[in-house]
Amino acid sequence: MTTVPEPWMQRLRDGAFxxxxxxxxxxxxxxxxxxxxxxxELASGVGVGSGDGRSTRGWLLP
Incomplete structure (x- = not known):
């Protein structure tokens, strides 16, 4: 078997996960x-019920 230059390659060839x-x-x-x-986001309640479609969105989720 040939040797490999990298130790991680040898571990993979040996079957080590x-x-x-x-x-x-x-x-x-x-x-x-x-x-x-x-x-x-859900607990903040920012903009809920203001009537503006954009303001019903919170500050983080689009």
Whole structure:
């Protein structure tokens, strides 16, 4: 078997799965921030019932 110059290539050839901890944490943080921003958007009540079609939209969601 030939040797590879990169250590990560050798780990992949050996069948080792790359670490995904940082990716999972980043996706979880983005999910929590997204849900929190939607909750703040719905709870703000800005422009609700003013009669103007544009003002019924909140400050974050289009």
């Amino acid at each position: 790359p670490p995904v901890r940082k990716t999972v944490v980043a996706v979880a943080v983005l999910g929590v921030l997204g849900l929190a921003s939607i909750a703040l």
